Amino acid sequence: MSPLPFLRRRAAPAIAPAAAAPQAREAVxxxxxxxxxxxxxxTRGLVASLFSGEYHSVFRGQGMEFAEVREYQAGDDVRNIDWNVTARIGVPYVKKHIEERELTVMLLVDLSGSEQFGTRGRFKAELAAExxxxxxxxxxxxxDRVGLIIFTDRIEHVVPPRKGRRHVLxxxxxxxxxxxxxxGTDVAGALDYAARLLPHRGILFVLSDFVPAGALQETPAWEKTLKLVAQRHDVVAVRVSDEAEERLPDxxxxMLRDPETGELVGIDTSSEEVRTLYAERIAAERASVRxxxxxVGVDEIEARxxxxxxxxxxxxxxxxxxQGRR
Structure with missing residues (x-):
């Protein structure tokens, strides 16, 4: 038995049948x-001055459509050489593409109990929203088109991908x-649902604290799903956290309540051993997820x-x- 019962993780809850079931419409x-x-x-100024151009530079290649082959010219990227045509003709030829923008971006936002936490002026869920x-x-x-999936240990809410500022708001x-x-939290269920929702390659931003059950296992249950989905889609993990989660105060x-299970336990934080074990456990979880x-080759963005x-x-x-990736 663990010397710190409050650090034990619950068994992963079963995901409910995936359904795009938004809450009844009510006044906001x-x-x-x-x-x-x-x-x-x-965010408007940041997007206009910084991120819009950065986004275009990074993801523009994902909407490339093949157009034709032509003879190699000085300065062409050797990665675009069509080796089959080159071997057949005996002269280097390169593939020419045209940009087919309009990618589909899905935002997978974790709103489980642990996201409703924050000690630095806002909750993790609010940071994820921004x-x-x-x-x-x-x-x-x-x-590009943008859609939304809100998840916990089930698919809670789905907004199909669309364009436009009003849609983003x-x-x-x-x-x-x-x-x-x-x-609760089920990252695998959300990834699987998103993959089935998109018929073609898309970009999946997963905004979560990534602390589901089994985080300290050498191979967490959700790793297999993440690997499969990342082979078809560009998956980016946005890990949101709060500094106070990483260490206990003296x-x-x-009395601490697990935000995902509701379990209430008393912890003697005056014990240096308890504080040290807690910090080590959290550090190990973060390292395991990383x-x-x-x-699986998924990029991570850490935000606090x-x-x-x-x-x-x-x-x-x-x-x-x-990296010149994707």
Whole structure:
């Protein structure tokens, strides 16, 4: 038995049958609409000055359509050489493509219980909503379609991909206003649903804290699904976190509630051993998830509630450009 019962993980809950079942339409609270407007104001300038161009540079190649072959010319990218035609004719030929923009971007937003946490001025779910806004606005400025999947341990809400600023504002509103029916997390279920929803290759941004059951297993249950989906789609993990989750304060006995199971336990945080074990456990979980991303070739963006998300987002785009990926 673990010396720290409160660190035990529950068994993964079974995902409910996937269904695009939005909540009954009701008036959106004023404070939510105010948040939507504030997020739009904060992100509009960033998208116009930074992210729209970065997004186009990184993802433009995913909408390339073959047009013809022509004879190789000085300066052509050797990666575009058509070796079959070259061997048949005896002269180097390259494939010429035309850009077929209009990619499909899906935002998979985790609204499980652990996302309703924050100690740096906002919840993780609010940070996820703002990052989703930047990504969605960048996509529509580049004539791409954007859709939304809100998930917990089931598919809670689905908005089909569309274009336009008003559509993006609706997505932001839905993330901020939605009240999920469940508190658990099933990343694999959300990925599988998104893959079945998109008939062609798309871009999947998964915004989550990525701490489901089995995070410390050498091969978490969701790794297999992530690997399969990443072979067909461009999957990017956006991991949102809060610094206070990584260490316990020295504050005596605290009653802590697991946001996903509701289990309430008392913890003596005055014990240095308890605090150390807790910090080590969290660090091990984060390292385990990072190894999964590396193994399956999925890029990771780390964002914290108490820090600017601009730096990690820009770092991701520029890393992609250097790698010349996809």
């Amino acid at each position: 609270p004023r404070d939510v609409m105010r948040q939507v407007r504030l997020i739009e104001l904060r 990052i989703a806004a930047v990504l969605a606005l960048s996509a529509v400025r580049n004539n 609706r997505l932001i509103r839905d993330v901020l206003a939605f009240r999920p029916k469940s508190q 504050a005596g006995v605290l 190894r999964v991303f590396r193994r 509630t108490g820090a600017s998300y601009v730096v990690p987002l820009l770092a991701f785009f520029r890393r992609r450009e250097r």
